[in-house]
Amino acid sequence: MPKLRVRDAAMHLGVSDDTVRRWIDRGLLESSVDDTGRIVVDGYEVALVARQHAAPPTLPDGLASSARNRFVGLVTDIRTDHVMAQVELQCGPFRVVSLLSSEAVRDLGLELGSPAVATIKSTNVVVETVKTDEEML
Numbered sequence: 507m508p509k510l511r512v513r514d515a516a517m518h519l520g521v522s523d524d525t526v527r528r529w530i531d532r533g534l535l536e537s538s539v540d541d542t543g544r545i546v547v548d549g550y551e552v553a554l555v556a557r558q559h560a561a562p563p564t565l566p567d568g569l570a571s572s573a574r575n576r577f578v579g580l581v582t583d584i585r586t587d588h589v590m591a592q593v594e595l596q597c598g599p600f601r602v603v604s605l606l607s608s609e610a611v612r613d614l615g616l617e618l619g620s621p622a623v624a625t626i627k628s629t630n631v632v633v634e635t636v637k638t639d640e641e642m643l
Contacts (some may be wrong), residue, residue, distance in 0.1 A: 508549035
């Protein structure tokens with residue numbers, strides 16, 4: 507399993523380095539020491555903690571959805587013409603851009619700073635990785 511430094515685990519979890527260290531102290535995450543003497547945690551264990559602490563947006567009563575990719579955010583930009591609009595949301599550390607009709611923007615009452623949920627249903631999702639220093643040798 508890949509090992510992550512405390513700093514990298516914190517980045518993936520959206521918390522501070524100190525929070526990760528407290529979670530290690532409380533036993534929420536198990537740690538070890540790598541060859542360079544740094545504290546590391548198991549990447550899969552970090553992924554499981556991230557999943558446990560994720561709070562999916564709640565749907566209004568009676569509404570169900572097959573979409574699993576939902577990002578809660580705030581509207582940071584709206585560009586409209588007579589027919590189409592481009593709406594940008596900041597969802598935590600993620601920027602999500604959507605193209606929709608100008609009529610939909612008006613119907614939803616979207617304006618800068620409005621809370622909104624980006625729901626993504628896609629059969630084509632690209633997954634990318636970065637090679638570690640060891641893999642490049």
